[in-house]
Amino acid sequence: MSADSRVRHLSAGELISAVLDAGSFTSWDDPGPKSYPGASPAYEDELRHAREKSGVDESVLTGEGLIHGRRVAVIVSEFTFLAGSIGNVAAHRIAAAIRRATAERLPLLAGPASGGTRMQEGTPAFLSMVDITGAVRGHRQAGLPYLVYLRHPTTGGVMASWGSLGHVTVAEPGALLGFLGPRVYEALYGEPFSSGVQTAENLFDKGLIDAVVPPEQLAGVVDKALTILLADASEPxxxxxxxxxxxxxxxxxxxxxxxxxxxxxxxxxxxxxxxxxxxxxxxxxxxxxxxxxxxxxxxxxxxxxxxxxxxxxxxxxxxxxxxxxxxxxxxxxxxxxxxxxxxxxxxxxxxxxxxxxxxxxxxxxxxxxxxxxxxxxxxxxxxxxxxxxxxxxxxxxxxxxxxxxxxxxxxxxxxxxxxxxxxxxxxxxxxxxxxxxxxxxxxxxxxxxxxxxxxxxxxxxxxxxxxxxxxxxxxxxxxxxxxxxxxxxxxxxxxxxxxxxxx
Incomplete structure (x- = not known):
């Protein structure tokens, strides 16, 4: 079963509003560049159209807010910006946010929804997954919680890096999740990829993720996890x-x-x-x-x-x-x-x-x-x-x-x-x-x-x-x-x- 096309998937801003306490979000993002050095005119047109369509300046939003009164850093993909793809600017934004969360000793919630690295930027964008993974490693080694909410769809290099490194990983119902993009498979082999394999529910059945959670329940799950992980046990x-x-x-x-x-x-x-x-x-x-x-x-x-x-x-x-x-x-x-x-x-x-x-x-x-x-x-x-x-x-x-x-x-x-x-x-x-x-x-x-x-x-x-x-x-x-x-x-x-x- 593929993700149900009738389900409305939340934008980055809508997910932030659904999960964080009302009015608590503060952005960590500097404005994205209006032009990319060396970008072709066609790519510049795509970026301009993506900004107009999504209402945001890049494929990820980062910042901090409160979840049930507890300060938490967040990184959330915006899929309507070039399919949530990760180019160098987005990668730098993600890695910087992770390192800031580490420096400020904040738990981190990541909500990827992405087709992977940005094809228009080629190998340099592909290599940026290493930098992001290194930042996640540093956060985990500091003993800080890294929680992941996989959203529809998350594939490719994003699923194979920061999407798969959570201490606790939950996913949106019906989300398409996997390394392989179904469109790529069909183009390469001339037939559709097997249905039902890359769904959140199947990944749960196979022990790859911890739960399938609708967005409106995510704040409660995160709060419960952090209540345990950050508990004050000083009083014997x-x-x-x-x-x-x-x-x-x-x-x-x-x-x-x-x-x-x-x-x-x-x-x-x-x-x-x-x-x-x-x-x-x-x-x-x-x-x-x-x-x-x-x-x-x-x-x-x-x-x-x-x-x-x-x-x-x-x-x-x-x-x-x-x-x-x-x-x-x-x-x-x-x-x-x-x-x-x-x-x-x-x-x-x-x-x-x-x-x-x-x-x-x-x-x-x-x-x-x-x-x-x-x-x-x-x-x-x-x-x-x-x-x-x-x-x-x-x-x-x-x-x-x-x-x-x-x-x-x-x-x-x-x-x-x-x-x-x-x-x-x-x-x-x-x-x-x-x-x-x-x-x-x-x-x-x-x-x-x-x-x-x-x-x-x-x-x-x-x-x-x-x-x-x-x-x-x-x-x-x-x-x-x-x-x-x-x-x-x-x-x-x-x-x-x-x-x-x-x-």
Whole structure:
């Protein structure tokens, strides 16, 4: 499906008015030149006509304004000016605005709508995408949010540079988005490009963008993202009641059976009942989307974080964590590091995907890379053992500065039935294997792997909301605590928790 031609797409000025608080926009643009050195008379005529048609002096407008009272820099394309194409003047305007936003420590919202670089200016305009990309890199490296709203249409060099570098990327419904211009494809190959590929909705389905958002909802999405990303977490929370919880007398097998209850609260319910300002993200941003993992920005109390964790299958046969899940998880790790946010990982899995597709997708390598990245993560980190913790799929999200465990959570090299089959060629010794392997939280606490227990009264499945609220209070406390640790001490302590022979 192509973008619906009946939809009216907003001009740059209309989008600015729709997103920014009324009357708050201030332009950063100097007037564009009336003539371009070396431009042909035909190109000068095109520029003059573009100014008359669009009512603006170039294909982009830049400036700043307020979104829900918060100061934000903006860069917005005007498609009616030569199809939003980027020539040298427009490129200079974009790069200058990005660098000004960086210097003034402002979050930046970009709203491209462009056919790419300006053909009339050839290779010099094409090369300007490198300068713009360098400016975006500098903004991101400064730890400042870069948010992108892809509008209809965004293709070519713009999609392949500043349109695809957002920390959070959302798109206009029905927008045509992609590297390839459909008109170019048809001219080169004599047939139309496949329909439905380059739509915002298809890119969302493929994990390339985070959401499809109409313009009238964009301000709310940006406000929620910035409320999380720029949260003031300086005031530490009071210690929750769970700091004094000790392990119960239950056996490992009893906990395993309790953890398998389908009514047990999962990550979705933890976020719904325990977090605030939750903003789901979607996919790897590189064409993969695996329902086995949930990625989001969220706050627990006043503590912001990047959240990534196992999505427990709702029904037998639903997808479990595969290699794409861990590539999505590593996107979350990178976001946490770039934005200076703590990382929260949530473990609740009966095991990773065991299939031909997972093997060919490099599951083992992705587990290794996830462990590698978590051990050396520059950001503070907290992991949560929420329920089942079987195998490499659980281990891949475990390393953290602090680990919280629900009372009936557990961690094992593989499900105890599998261990029993290996050791005794029968499943009947699963309970014995669970006890002997030290899978329950009491043993993990003694070894120093678990730092904080959250009690179940007596089973989280019977008190879902109350349990989630206690777990959320523990998460808020631990996020604040690890955030206060000196970076060098934090990394050394993190690695030491898992040192062979420790405990």
């Amino acid at each position: 929370p009071e210690p929750p009641s769970t700091v004094t919880v000790r392990p119960g007398a239950h056996t490992a097998w009893e906990s395993i059976l309790i953890s398998r209850n389908r009514r047990r609260p999962d990550l979705r319910r933890l976020l719904a009942h325990g977090a605030r300002d939750v903003l789901p993200l979607n996919g790897t941003g590189q064409g993969e989307k695996d329902p086995g993992l949930l990625l989001a920005l969220a706050r627990f109390g006043n503590q912001p974080c990047v959240v990534l964790g196992h999505q427990r299958p709702r029904h037998p046969g639903d997808s479990v964590m595969g290699p794409a899940s861990l590539r999505e998880a590593r996107r979350g790790m990178k976001l946490a590091e770039e934005l200076g946010l703590p990382l929260l990982t949530v473990i609740d899995t009966a095991g990773a995907d065991l299939s031909k597709e997972a093997e060919e997708g490099g599951l083992a390598g992705e587990i290794a890379r996830s462990l590698h990245d978590l051990i050396g993560l520059a950001s503070p980190s907290v992991s949560v053992l929420l329920g089942q913790g079987a195998g490499g799929g659980a281990l891949a999200l475990l390393p953290a500065d602090s680990t919280i465990a629900a009372q009936h959570a557990w961690l094992s090299p593989l499900p105890p039935e599998g261990a029993s089959a290996i050791m005794y060629r029968t499943l009947d010794r699963a309970a014995d294997m669970a006890e002997s392997q030290g899978v329950k939280v009491g043993v993990l606490l003694e070894r120093g792997v678990v730092d904080h227990l959250v009690d179940e009264r007596p089973d989280a499945a019977d008190e879902g909301r109350a349990f989630c609220e206690r777990m959320a209070a523990a998460i808020e406390y631990e996020l604040a605590r690890v955030n206060d640790l000196p970076t060098a001490d934090r990394l050394e302590r993190r690695a030491g928790k898992y040192r062979a022979g420790a405990g």
